[in-house]
Amino acid sequence: MSNILYLVHRLPYPPNKGDKVRSYHLLKHLAARHRVFLGTFVDDPQDEAYVDVVAESCAQMHAVRLSPRIAKLRSLSGLLTKQPLTLSYYRNADLQAWVDRTLREQRIDAVVIFSSVMAMFVQRVSQHKLVDFVDVDSLKWTQYAPRHRWPMSWLYRREGERLLAFERSVAAHAARSFFVTQAEADLFCSFAPECVGSVEAMCNGVDADYFSPQHDLPVPFDSQELPLVFTGAMDYWPNIDAVTWFAKDILPPLMRILPTVRFYVVGRSPTAEVQALANHQVVVTGTVPDVRPYLRHAAVVVAPLRLARGVQNKVLEAMAMAVPVVASQECSTAIDAVPERDFLTAGTIPQFLAQLKAILGEPDRARAIGKAARERILARYSWDAHLSIIDHYLEP
Template identity: 25%
Template sequence: MNYNMRILFLIQCFPFPPCDGISVKVYTLIRHLASKGWGCDILCFGNHDAGLRVAEFEKIAAGVKVRAVIPLPSTLERAFGTLSSLLKGLPPSFGGFKSRRFRAALEKISAETGYDAAHYDVINMAQYLPFGPKVPSVLSSNDAISLFYSGMIKECSGIFRKAYLRLSAWLIRRFEAAYYKRFDKVHVVSEADAAHLKNICPEINLEVIPLVVDKAFIDYKPQREHGQGKDAVRIVFTGNLAIPGIANGLFEFLDNAYAELLSGASPFEFHILGPNASPEDEKRVLAFPGVKYLRWAKDYKAFLMTADIVLVLDKSGTGIKNRVLEAMAFGKPVVGTKIAFGGIAAENGRHCFISNSPQETGAELKSLLTDTALREKIGASARELILSSYSMAALGPQWERLYKDIIPQKS
């Protein structure tokens, strides 16, 4: 097969500019394929300012055509959609993306010819498979979502929240088992996610391709450390504090290791970028001396660039953590849990420091705080790993093979 393919991408949120792990993956993928001469059409959901971003995206990515951007369902529509999904035994998150307008647009596009494959991005788009073009299909699930929910259940404390998560996990697992095998290929980002899905349904045709880092991080030129020539080294923690596994990991460290680290001879600044924290958690964070807390950073890259050490303390989760890849791409030494480095081929003590307890985290931070050369060495090794294994230059050919491999199955 030596012709350039044409792919229809169904996406739950317009991917430009990329603002989270999901949009970074699909944005970098589409740009890569377009640079190879492939046709990439997009049907997606988006908000009121999507029109301006569509024009800019199509300008910088020749070969990309945005077929339509459909408004997200209203609050009332989402409520009815969630209820409808539950009554049908489908994952409740489908309700947020259940849209007659999206379905109608998809059916109109599907009546056309010329597509070689259809790419459904993340589980919420899988519900549209019956209405998509009758061509080979790829579901890019990223993670094994039922496994992700199982981890959240362990970290969640509220009775009703646990009950909702258990119901969601059961419905998602059932959907994964019954529906994923209908796709010609299902993409996940780690072997752990693939093993979980294979255990659920051995018939799923799985492909593991890691996440890639946004080119803006790849193109970053390493600069002098923030801490060099200054009184204090800066430690930065990032993570959505609405996620129990992230918040619990942070507070375990603060409760059990922060005071000892603070009493050491080496001065440091501790900055927490933790969006979506509850008022109680925000108060709890600010009660610790010396902590500087931010709800949001307008320019995340600029904020991350000020870090000398990055801390990622997730206690639950699946797949690959995009914020870990981004920090490593910036040449920052990262200290984190085993889960934080899940799916990343990082060697402890060479590319990063992996801790098994708050006390270990404190000890590793203490070593980095007092040793500039160690920070530079770990950061440089981390960046080399990203460039060699987690850039689109490294992983783009795997995506090309994924699409090409499924075409003969239905030719």
């Protein structure tokens, strides 16, 4: 058993959004085998209730409260330097002092870093460092740029360039770096050829016992409607873009064909832009106590993301619930499953309309795709099987 310093940019619980799902399961995996010293931020007041829950899994934990509003203002100080604004957003003297003290007072065998930005707290230490980048975050900012006007386009492009430089530096000083798919790992290596040989994939999993169609879950929909469901954190720009595109460009022509369809946007923190979509045909739920009833009883789960990095947990969870999924091509390329058998894919408005019209009109085919999806999840997406990759690099 080793002593592991685990640094995470957001409290890894509850597992109710993509990054927290992965960071939570990684914490659970590490804590079952090692003594974990966790340093993290709490950036959502609702997460305060779970701080003690997380602490129970750790030998020691230090959680720093972070106000997103203040952090955004502080991040602008990065414009005076050559550093990415993301570093200024998370820079914190309190957490730095705790990290330094922990490294000084505890016999830390290895440092596990979740999200590249947390590497700034251990830049000058000699301990064995493993970095879970998850995605190539810098590319996400670069992709935002052409979708916005100046000056935001310039700001996003600058952030992408500066963050990539930081990611390369972090990977160069790490014993091993991980990405959520092999495609994402290869993409990073194309930008950072000096890191080839020290980068590999560590895929996401899904808790197939929790996300199971066997649970008796209440029906949240009207019996006369055909519910289409999207799940995700609704203050995240790619999710906002996805539901806006679907509600404005795909749903209206679909309703002319199938007038009983209704679009449910299920997820925490919907922005004003998302809330404005709500009408008779679009339901914006906000935070729900349990997302599973919406998945279990959906006619179809849609994932029309036009900007997507890595594996989308929302897709895996829906597949685990044996629900047919229609995903954008940006989502589908990262899924280890067979299109048209385990899920459906679409890239354009006509393609989405064709796939949805077909699957909603063929209940037997919908059930067959859902069944195949569940079987694929059971065969390929065990958390322990994927996360065991990191164990080799944590051996004493």
